[in-house]
Amino acid sequence: MIKRRSLWALPMLGMPALARAQSWPSRPVRIVLAYPPGGSTDVLARTLAAALQEALPGSAFVVDNRPGGAAVVGTHAVAQAAADGYTLALGNNQTHAANAAMLPSLPFDPITDFAPIAKLATVHHALVVPVSGAKTLAELAAKGRNGGKVTYASSGAGSASHVIAETFARRERLDATHVPYRGGAQATTDTIAGTVDFFVSTWPQVVALVREGRLRALGIGAPARLPEAPDVPTFAELNAIDLAVDAWFGLWAPARTAPEIITRLSDALLGILAEPAMRERLQGQGFVAAPMASAPFGEFQKAELARWRALVELTGIKLSG
Numbered sequence: 001m002i003k004r005r006s007l008w009a010l011p012m013l014g015m016p017a018l019a020r021a022q023s024w025p026s027r028p029v030r031i032v033l034a035y036p037p038g039g040s041t042d043v044l045a046r047t048l049a050a051a052l053q054e055a056l057p058g059s060a061f062v063v064d065n066r067p068g069g070a071a072v073v074g075t076h077a078v079a080q081a082a083a084d085g086y087t088l089a090l091g092n093n094q095t096h097a098a099n100a101a102m103l104p105s106l107p108f109d110p111i112t113d114f115a116p117i118a119k120l121a122t123v124h125h126a127l128v129v130p131v132s133g134a135k136t137l138a139e140l141a142a143k144g145r146n147g148g149k150v151t152y153a154s155s156g157a158g159s160a161s162h163v164i165a166e167t168f169a170r171r172e173r174l175d176a177t178h179v180p181y182r183g184g185a186q187a188t189t190d191t192i193a194g195t196v197d198f199f200v201s202t203w204p205q206v207v208a209l210v211r212e213g214r215l216r217a218l219g220i221g222a223p224a225r226l227p228e229a230p231d232v233p234t235f236a237e238l239n240a241i242d243l244a245v246d247a248w249f250g251l252w253a254p255a256r257t258a259p260e261i262i263t264r265l266s267d268a269l270l271g272i273l274a275e276p277a278m279r280e281r282l283q284g285q286g287f288v289a290a291p292m293a294s295a296p297f298g299e300f301q302k303a304e305l306a307r308w309r310a311l312v313e314l315t316g317i318k319l320s321g
């Protein structure tokens with residue numbers, strides 16, 4: 001009798017987790033960003049938060065900007081959060097790959113402390129200058145050689161923006177000074193003003209400004225010239241293929257979050273990103289929809305961690321902390 005009762009009870013062991021997943025979400029879900037408002041990550045987060053609310057009736061998704069510490073502060077907060085599906089991280093190649101290569105005392109593991117939900121999108125990077133600045137990449141390089149100096153902005157120490165700009169400075173042997181910002185918005189503003197000589201930005205951050213003639217793009221890391229910027233050469237055309245490094249974005253939950261919640265979120269996002277209207281909207285913002293489910297996204301992230309370790313070793317960038 002005891003044995004029969006035990007066997008009867010086995011299917012019940014998973015019931016509490018299943019019940020929690022079925023009732024989720026019963027309160028607002030926070031999508032934490034390790035960046036300030038106004039940048040590419042923020043634009044993508046707000047677009048997808050609104051779409052998730054429509055895809056999951058009765059839900060509410062709110063964006064929580066928590067910048068600081070080279071994108072560590074907000075990311076660490078999610079790693080420490082309860083694994084109940086109500087705190088998520090929308091991050092990127094910096095938060096969940098490059099920082100692990102640059103920061104010797106990163107307070108979390110980007111692989112084991114998170115559950116991957118979905119890869120979302122990628123963006124190209126463009127090298128932009130003030131309209132009063134250099135007219136070509138070669139002219140910009142010449143300014144930083146033979147006793148000349150240049151300054152470059154980045155969206156943060158350790159960001160892809162920083163790594164690509166430093167790669168350019170080293171390959172051209174420039175006397176270049178790095179000016180890090182807490183996100184792309186202020187870096188863009190200061191580039192427009194001519195406070196710095198150049199800025200390697202994500203394309204969504206600057207596409208409208210380039211169209212309006214408020215910034216000049218000298219090169220972009222796209223495989224071909226973009227319809228919205230046909231006069232901007234690709235880095236490949238400029239024999240600078242090593243600068244063509246895309247940024248990617250994903251969504252994570254704290255480790256040990258119920259698999260049923262991860263699957264529900266992943267399925268919802270893959271459905272959203274498959275919609276032609278959403279893909280067109282993201283393209284208009286400068287993103288390329290790149291949906292990937294939880295398991296393959298986890299493998300992709302591991303490969304990217306190795307790739308960014310190699311890029312960091314090439315540039316020699318190390319961050320304190």
